[in-house]
Structures are given as structure tokens and as C-alpha cells.
Amino acid sequence: MTPTDPADRRLALITGASAGIGQALARVYAEHGWDLVLTARRADRLEALADELKLRAGIEAIVIPEDLADPAAPARLVEAIEARGRTVDALINNAGFSRTEGFQAVPWEQHQAMLQVMLIAPVELAHRLSPGMVDRHFGRILNVASLAGYAPATGGDTLYGPIKSFLIKASCGLHLEMYDRDVHVTALCPGYTWSEFHDVNGQRQAVAHSTPEWIWMGPDEVARAGYEASEANRAICVPGAPNKVVSAALKILPDDWTLALAARHGERLGRL
């Protein structure tokens, strides 16, 4: 039976819950009885999702809008949760975006925002929240990285892949540190996934023309795979058979070959 006192209920903090994979993860965690803290910039989207999940799953869903590009946001988020008398049992670092116009063409502030949202904020949140998880002998950290973290960066999108590589490697280190402390740490590495990601970076048409339909996954499938991998305490989860083949190939092919493949992919996307 699920405890009725909120202080005894499991709580998952999901960043980037207003769309795509984050929204799907919120639905999966709610289905499994978790209360939620939903965060992103678009408060109206978060409120609509919270209302849906409260009604459908009978959970508590707290909305705390934040812009994670603000370096003060992670601390503010943690304080706002503590002020409600709740503790975070699962941290889902999912918020993300990419800029594909080329390294020089993108203003520095945008590069900085990418580094802050996808690299610093996830690590800071893990650093702030994992001690409580260790003390309570229960915790989950699910970092939404990408298959791109295994590939050389695509030209034009220079920082995205390296940021995701960092997240995979940092996740693996934390997985090892936390393994015997009842805290599961997992890097989820999706490949092409239907969401708003490619609308936001303006690449919808280009990716639709340069990738086969079968390589795409739905956000719900990706979220389910991530949830199961986290519960099973797997260090890395690459969802979907085609993505598993691609990640295996990227690990065994010589660097020159993967770089040539990345160059070809960049040309087909019109980035080089």
C-alpha cells in the first residue's frame, strides 16, 4: 500500500518535464506511484501535466518552474523542495537542447547556457541531493545523456556530443561510488527520439530527410527503458536494438572511421 503521509512517499525530481522524454518520464514515475517535482521554464505545461497525473495516478505533483541556465537555479530548486518538507529520492537530469548553427555563429551566452543546463546543473543537483539519498539508504539518479556521447561531435553541433560524453563518464564514476550505498546511478543514452528537440534546434526537416524511420523511438519507450534500467541499477542504458548496434559499432571502429562517418552525417544534415 502507498503511504498517505507525503513525507513517507517517494519523490522524483524531473528536469525538463514540460516536453518530450521528460514528460514521458513523469508519466512512467507517476504510474509507479512516485510523487513528482516537475521543473522546466514553461510553467503552463508543467501545471497541465501535474493536473493530469494527480487525477490519473493519484500522486502529488509539485510544479517549480526554473531556468536551469541560471547558475543559481539548482540551489533554489533544492531549497524550494526542502521548504515543502520533502526529500528527493530520485533525481532525473533530463533538461537539454542543442544549437547546430556552428561554433562561431552561436553566441557565447548560448554555449554557456548549454554547459550550465546539461553539464553543471545535473552534476550540482547530484552533489546536493546524493548525500541525503546515502543517509536514507535509498536513491536514484538517472542522467539523460545521448548516443551522441559515444560519437565524435557532429560539425556545427560541436559541444552537444562532448557534453553528453561527460555525462556518461561522470554517471559511470558515480555509479561505482554509489553502488554499495543503495543509490542507483544510470546514464540513459537515447538515439533519435520523437520530441520537440529537433523543432527547438531547427533541424526537424534535415533529420527527417537524413535518417531512416526505423531508427527513431517514441519518448514513452525511451522513458520506460530508462526507468527499468534505473530500478535494475544498470550503469548505462542504450534503448532500442538499432541504437545498441550503433553504440557497439562506435566503440569498435577506428577513430578515423567514426570521424569520417560524423563528417558525412554533418554534410547530410547541411551543417558542414
Ligand SMILES: NC(=O)c1ccc[n+]([C@@H]2O[C@H](COP(=O)([O-])OP(=O)(O)OC[C@H]3O[C@@H](n4cnc5c(N)ncnc54)[C@H](OP(=O)(O)O)[C@@H]3O)[C@@H](O)[C@H]2O)c1
Ligand atoms: N530527442 C532526441 O532525439 C534525443 C536523443 C538523445 C538524447 N536526448 C536528450 O533527451 C533530453 C530531453 O530532450 P527531448 O528530446 O525530450 O527534448 P524536448 O522535447 O525539446 O524537451 C526538452 C526539455 O528540456 C527543457 N529545457 C530546455 N532548456 C531548459 C532550461 N534552460 N531550463 C530548464 N529546462 C530547460 C525544456 O523545457 P522548457 O523549454 O519548458 O524550459 C523541455 O522540457 C535532453 O537532455 C536531450 O539532450 C534527446
